[in-house]
Amino acid sequence: MSSVQTADKDNYLKRIAETKNKRPYSPCRAACPVNTDAQAYVGLIAQGRYNEAFEVITAPNPIASVCSLICHHPCEQACRRCTVDEPLAIRHLKRFALEKALDYRHSRRKPVKKTKGKSIGIIGSGPSGLAAANDLANLGYDVTIYERHPMLGGMLSSTIPPYRLPRKTLQEDIEDVISKGVEVKTNCEIGKDITINDITAKHDAVIIAAGLSLSRSLNIPGVEGEGVVLAIPFLTDVSFGKKLDLGSKVLVIGGGNVAMDVARTAKRLGVKNVEMVCLESAEEMPAWKWEVDEAVEEGVSILHRQGPKAVRREGGKVKGLEVLKVISVFDANGRFNPVFDNSQISFIEADNIIITIGQMANLLFLKDSHIQVDERGRVVWDPETHMSSAKGVFVAGEVVTGPGSAIQAVASGHRAAVAAHLYLQGEKIEGALPVYDKEKILPFPTDVVSNIMPEHRAKIHHLPPETRCSSFSHFEFGYDEIEALKEAGRCRGCGSGAVVDTSKCMACLTCQRVCPYGAPKVTAWSEIDPARCQACGLCAPECPAQAISMLSYNTMDIRKTMPSIIGVLDTKREKPVIAAFLCTHHVGVLGFDMPDNIRKVPVHCTSRIDITDLLKAFECGADGVAVVRCPEGSCKYKGVGKRVAARVNRTKELISMLGIDAGRIELFRAGSGNGNSYASVCNEFAERIKEIALRK
Amino acid sequence: MIVGSQKPIEEIWDMVKDSKKVLVFGCNTCIAVCHAGGDKEAETIAMMLRMRASQEGKNIEVKHFSVMRHCEPEYFVPVMEEVKKYDLVLSTACGVGVNFLSERIGDVPVYPGVNTSFYGGVPASGVFTELCGGCGDCVLHLTGGICPIVRCSKSLMNGPCGGTKDGKCEVSDEIDCAWYLIVERMKKLGTLDKLAEIQPPRNWSSSAHGGPRRIVVEHLQELEQKEDNKG
Numbered sequence: 001m002s003s004v005q006t007a008d009k010d011n012y013l014k015r016i017a018e019t020k021n022k023r024p025y026s027p028c029r030a031a032c033p034v035n036t037d038a039q040a041y042v043g044l045i046a047q048g049r050y051n052e053a054f055e056v057i058t059a060p061n062p063i064a065s066v067c068s069l070i071c072h073h074p075c076e077q078a079c080r081r082c083t084v085d086e087p088l089a090i091r092h093l094k095r096f097a098l099e100k101a102l103d104y105r106h107s108r109r110k111p112v113k114k115t116k117g118k119s120i121g122i123i124g125s126g127p128s129g130l131a132a133a134n135d136l137a138n139l140g141y142d143v144t145i146y147e148r149h150p151m152l153g154g155m156l157s158s159t160i161p162p163y164r165l166p167r168k169t170l171q172e173d174i175e176d177v178i179s180k181g182v183e184v185k186t187n188c189e190i191g192k193d194i195t196i197n198d199i200t201a202k203h204d205a206v207i208i209a210a211g212l213s214l215s216r217s218l219n220i221p222g223v224e225g226e227g228v229v230l231a232i233p234f235l236t237d238v239s240f241g242k243k244l245d246l247g248s249k250v251l252v253i254g255g256g257n258v259a260m261d262v263a264r265t266a267k268r269l270g271v272k273n274v275e276m277v278c279l280e281s282a283e284e285m286p287a288w289k290w291e292v293d294e295a296v297e298e299g300v301s302i303l304h305r306q307g308p309k310a311v312r313r314e315g316g317k318v319k320g321l322e323v324l325k326v327i328s329v330f331d332a333n334g335r336f337n338p339v340f341d342n343s344q345i346s347f348i349e350a351d352n353i354i355i356t357i358g359q360m361a362n363l364l365f366l367k368d369s370h371i372q373v374d375e376r377g378r379v380v381w382d383p384e385t386h387m388s389s390a391k392g393v394f395v396a397g398e399v400v401t402g403p404g405s406a407i408q409a410v411a412s413g414h415r416a417a418v419a420a421h422l423y424l425q426g427e428k429i430e431g432a433l434p435v436y437d438k439e440k441i442l443p444f445p446t447d448v449v450s451n452i453m454p455e456h457r458a459k460i461h462h463l464p465p466e467t468r469c470s471s472f473s474h475f476e477f478g479y480d481e482i483e484a485l486k487e488a489g490r491c492r493g494c495g496s497g498a499v500v501d502t503s504k505c506m507a508c509l510t511c512q513r514v515c516p517y518g519a520p521k522v523t524a525w526s527e528i529d530p531a532r533c534q535a536c537g538l539c540a541p542e543c544p545a546q547a548i549s550m551l552s553y554n555t556m557d558i559r560k561t562m563p564s565i566i567g568v569l570d571t572k573r574e575k576p577v578i579a580a581f582l583c584t585h586h587v588g589v590l591g592f593d594m595p596d597n598i599r600k601v602p603v604h605c606t607s608r609i610d611i612t613d614l615l616k617a618f619e620c621g622a623d624g625v626a627v628v629r630c631p632e633g634s635c636k637y638k639g640v641g642k643r644v645a646a647r648v649n650r651t652k653e654l655i656s657m658l659g660i661d662a663g664r665i666e667l668f669r670a671g672s673g674n675g676n677s678y679a680s681v682c683n684e685f686a687e688r689i690k691e692i693a694l695r696k
Numbered sequence: 697m698i699v700g701s702q703k704p705i706e707e708i709w710d711m712v713k714d715s716k717k718v719l720v721f722g723c724n725t726c727i728a729v730c731h732a733g734g735d736k737e738a739e740t741i742a743m744m745l746r747m748r749a750s751q752e753g754k755n756i757e758v759k760h761f762s763v764m765r766h767c768e769p770e771y772f773v774p775v776m777e778e779v780k781k782y783d784l785v786l787s788t789a790c791g792v793g794v795n796f797l798s799e800r801i802g803d804v805p806v807y808p809g810v811n812t813s814f815y816g817g818v819p820a821s822g823v824f825t826e827l828c829g830g831c832g833d834c835v836l837h838l839t840g841g842i843c844p845i846v847r848c849s850k851s852l853m854n855g856p857c858g859g860t861k862d863g864k865c866e867v868s869d870e871i872d873c874a875w876y877l878i879v880e881r882m883k884k885l886g887t888l889d890k891l892a893e894i895q896p897p898r899n900w901s902s903s904a905h906g907g908p909r910r911i912v913v914e915h916l917q918e919l920e921q922k923e924d925n926k927g
Contacts, residue, residue: 506764508729513821544734545724545762612736615743619750654740657705658747 023441023530023551026494028090030440031078033411034060038075038090039496043552045097046488047584047602054101057094061410062134063127063173066156068095069476070165072288072405080444080494086457089479089487096484098172105172109179115140118424121203122146123190126154127406128397129209130177131413132420137180139421145182146199148189150240152178154211156406159235159258161265162472169474191365200369200393205420208371208379208388209396209413212359212403218253222311223355227318231262231356238265247351249273251321253308254356255285260292262356263300267469277303277321277348279329279338294475297465303348305329307340311353320349361399385429386412386419394420411436441495442531448517451638452534458487489636493535493604496552500526504547511539511548516638536637537608541647553604558613565599566620573597576623576693580682581609583630583670598626598682607640614651614665623693625651625665626685631672661692697726698790699816699824702737703809705744711807712745712784715756719782720745720809721797722762723789730824733788733810735762741788741809766793769800780804814846832902832909838890840881847874853895 024030028038037056044053058064071091079087098105119142122129130152133143151157152174156165178184190196190210200206215230217223231254237244250266252259255278266274276295278285281304285292296302306323313319325344331337363373372380372389379388379395386394396416397409415433422429444452461477462468468475479487498511498519505525512520519532520539526547528539540548540555549556562579569577575597584602594600599622603609606629617625627648629635645667652662666685671677712718720742728734742760749756759782765771766789772779779785780802787794788809798806814826829846835853836843845851849859849867855875859866863876882888900906 504724504735504764506725506728509818510729510731510821544728544731544736546735546739547724610736612739612743615740615747619743619747654705654744658744658751 023495023499024439025441026496027078027080027440028075028088028494030438031074032060033074033405033408033436034414035436035438036060036075038088038094039491039493040552041097042088042090042093042488042491043493043496043604045093045484046491048485050097050100051104053097054105057097058176060414061407062131062177063156063170063406063410064094065098065169065172066127066165067091067407068098069169069474070160071407078440080492081490083444083449084452085454088491089457089460092460092479093484093488096479096481099478100481102172105176109176111179111181112137113140114142114181116142116424118142118204119144119202120420120424121199121206122209123196123199123206124154124209124211124397124399125152125174125184126156126209126211126397127409128211128413128416129154129207130174131410132207132209132396132417133182134177134180135414135417136420137177137182139417141421141424143182144203145178145184146188146190146194147184147186148192149236150186152184152186154209155213158239159232159261161235161238161261161268163264163268163468163475164261166474189365191367196365196369196371200390205392205394205424207394207396207413207416207420208366208399209409209416210361210363210365210399211409212361212398214360214362215355216358216360217355218308218357220308220310222313222318225313225316225318227313227351228311228353228355231258231354232359234262234354235265238269244269246271249275249349249351251348251350251353252276252356253321253353254278254358255280255287255302255304256356256358257287257291258359259356260287260295260300262354264295264298264469266354267298267300268472274300275303275348275350276300277306277308277323279305279307279326281305281329284329294462294465298469299465306346306348307338309345312347318350318353320347321353322347359398359403363399384431384433386416386433387423387429392420392423394423445518445532448532448534451517452492453636455490455636457490458483492636493552495530495533495535496550497530497533497535498528498537498539498548498550500528501547501549504545505543506545506547508544510542510544514539514542514639514643534637536605536640538637538639538643540608541610541613542643550604550608553608555603555608555610555613558601558603558609559616562601562613562616562620565601566617566622567599569621573694576686576690577621578624578626578682578686579617579620579622580678581606581613581625581627582678583628583635593676594679594682597686598679605635605637605640606644607637609644609647611647611651611654614647615654618655618660618664623664624685624689626682627665627667628678628681629667629669631670631677634672661689664689664693697729697816697818698792698812699730699814699826700727700732700790700810700812701730702732702741702788703811705741705748708741708786708807708809709745709748712756712758712786713749713752713754715782715784717782718742718745718756718758718784718786719779720758720760720786720788721766721779721806722760723764723766723787723793724762725765727788727790727793727810727812728762729818730816731822733790735760738762738788738809741786765789767796769796772797772800776801830903831900832906833898835895838895839878840885840887842874842878842881844874844878847872847877853898 026039029035041053041056073091075090076087081087120136122133122145125145125147133145137143149158153170156170215232250271252263263274263276305326307326309322309324324340327339327341329338370390374380381388381395381400388395394416396413418433419429463475502525507522507525509522511526512522517532517534520526520528537550578598580598581601583606614625648667651665656662668681720738722735722738724734738760742758745758763771785806786809787806791812794806794808815828816824816826831845849865860873865871865873
């Protein structure tokens with residue numbers, strides 16, 4: 001009896017939504033520390049739906065603009081296109097969408113009602129503090145942020161150089177958060193301007209998101225004194241406009257990303273000769289490869305496998321650094337444990353040395369409070385609840401997780417916010433905090449890779465190195481619309497493809513026969529392997545039991561929305577109303593710019609169009625139906641043309657049976673030239689069928 | 697499986713045009729596999745009928761939905777109340793389904809949306825070929841697994857006839873001569889000598905010629921009855 005099913009579409013769609021939740025994530029989404037649905041927003045960008053893309057982007061991430069410029073984009077490293085050609089430029093597409101949706105973004109800023117009647121103090125306004133503040137403000141709490149610097153953002157405003165992150169961009173994210181009614185106390189250093197005990201007494205809960213604000217130094221001779229500075233004070237001074245004289249040669253000790261920021265900042269301060277020295281080889285360096293490449297382009301030189309031995313000074317003035325040759329950096333277990341050759345000493349000249357070998361938390365402000373700090377100077381906390389040793393005091397971000405990326409800190413901020421909320425509502429925290437470690441779909445099988453057409457990644461343009469080193473202006477250009485739409489069209493839609501309603505499937509094998517990628521395997525019913533499915537949608541319209549749905553851009557929606565797409569028709573219309581099914585792969589917003597009589601039906605690919613969709617357009621009163629495929633040679637899927645043509649031909653047969661001229665439906669390909677070729681084919685078609693379509 | 701094809705829309709229109717509320721009732725098993733009457737084709741027919749009604753200026757409500765099979769009551773009983781709300785049901789099941797539903801639906805007429813044709817196989821997507829005639833007395837062991845009853849135009853038991861030519865039947869160039877296939881197949885199997893044996897005239901009473909057939913699996917039926925008595 002349980003196998004009885006009716007065409008109860010609502011239940012069906014509910015089951016599909018459940019399937020989507022149960023399915024492994026696309027690799028880009030799983031790789032994001034906050035599971036941003038990159039695939040969803042890239043798909044929206046491809047259709048020119050920028051405001052919706054903005055919503056998807058910002059839902060899990062309150063510092064989306066920041067991430068759109070500086071994120072280390074693990075989504076891209078995980079992109080399955082890596083095995084075909086190059087990953088999607090996801091970060092850069094995010095930037096594009098956010099820039100496009102700027103007006104919309106401003107229009108939606110408004111205070112959130114403080115319905116909870118409880119207040120929360122947040123110490124620190126870096127990524128984790130901002131994320132927690134945003135979440136708690138959304139939940140209706142009265143939130144106050146305490147920040148020792150004059151601007152919110154923590155490291156984002158105080159140390160990330162503006163050539164990577166213009167402060168105006170950062171300000172957009174900050175404004176989103178504080179516009180919700182978050183109170184901000186800048187220039188307020190805990191332990192100096194206010195005590196931690198004052199804060200815990202004032203608020204119902206407190207979140208410590210103080211980050212790692214101290215640079216580590218080296219315990220070597222000569223390190224004390226003028227001419228040797230630490231990374232964070234150096235970058236902070238530059239950020240807040242302090243003038244520095246660094247001489248003509250600066251040596252940066254360290255091989256991480258902050259070291260790159262320091263070296264490139266020194267270059268921009270006019271230092272002619274900037275050299276870096278690090279323990280690691282080029283392959284072992286912890287800095288991201290692109291950061292290293294950009295620094296080298298700018299004239300920064302890097303000495304590998306040298307360890308600092310002593311700062312040499314003459315008359316107190318720094319002359320340079322003595323270094324030892326490094327034999328190995330990591331031990332057999334992969335742990336950091338450098339071994340030096342004490343017999344091989346060399347000397348590197350320098351006027352100033354900047355030490356960039358890591359950061360640590362500054363927890364002096366917790367002195368005289370109930371919040372315990374362990375013998376190694378770390379806050380004592382329970383990672384299950386994010387609570388410190390003091391009741392109602394939570395911790396978030398690098399202050400407890402150690403150094404990581406901005407977006408990882410955001411994830412930690414979300415968890416702390418939920419923890420504080422549950423605590424204040426008297427609910428259990430253990431097991432209730434968000435978990436971002438998700439299962440992802442498997443890599444493309446090799447036979448699938450050979451079935452995917454390579455499409456090169458749209459190049460990201462930078463200011464030339466010689467120009468960009470002369471200022472702190474942002475050095476990277478955003479995509480223009482054509483570039484962005486083309487790039488977004490490269491997405492393979494991993495994991496967003498076909499799913500089978502097993503209560504309707506009768507194992508007829510049609511999907512298995514239709515699929516060019518070998519995704520469906522039919523046994524007792526069809527099961528579609530998400531690792532193989534390319535989300536083209538070729539199978540769904542062929543299923544005789546309508547048992548296949550697409551997880552994204554479900555084609556079943558087309559027939560539901562058709563009446564509103566066609567609308568009420570004017571009986572005296574002079575131009576035929578055309579339902580234009582447009583492949584969104586290359587259409588973007590340009591193709592959407594159509595005259596009024598062309599009613600647009602965007603589809604992910606024309607492969608997803610069902611005969612019933614085409615008939616529905618006629619049923620709703622369309623005078624003609626145009627199916628417009630993407631330009632010749634640009635379809636990213638296999639086997640689409642012949643199937644779409646067959647469906648159009650079948651529709652011609654069906655409408656002929658009703659006495660409707662078969663010429664009122666046609667299949668087209670958009671041209672590849674400039675201008676809106678989607679509009680031109682539709683207009684020509686409308687003109688051509690005017691006589692037959694409007695004849696009474 | 698049972699193979700059929702959709703009736704022309706004009707023929708269907710003639711059946712339904714005087715009704716006010718029509719259900720196109722799909723069947724998601726055999727007839728769906730042959731793309732004639734599953735959920736998708738039921739929707740297609742419903743749409744065509746609505747458009748036809750609109751052309752005629754008639755106000756007919758046409759809806760569609762489907763169940764897995766029309767030939768067993770358990771599948772459609774749960775939706776029977778809904779089905780009975782219509783004043784005409786166009787079943788796109790095979791003829792079995794139309795009959796079966798007609799006997800159980802009360803006063804609502806059940807009409808066929810499909811011409812039921814044969815028992816067939818699916819050599820390739822979209823291709824269906826007749827391979828069995830349901831004669832009730834299978835002889836495939838005598839003919840190399842190729843059915844002379846349904847694949848020979850004359851249903852000869854001792855073929856081929858004089859109408860065979862280059863492996864094709866005289867009825868049409870597109871029809872393979874079943875007896876040519878049988879001979880070739882039996883050559884391959886090394887059983888050609890069996891064909892020397894003349895088959896006697898068949899007793900056709902086991903096929904449709906003997907009147908409507910009924911098969912009862914007695915041990916199951918008895919069990920059902922016992923269960924019923926208990927209840």
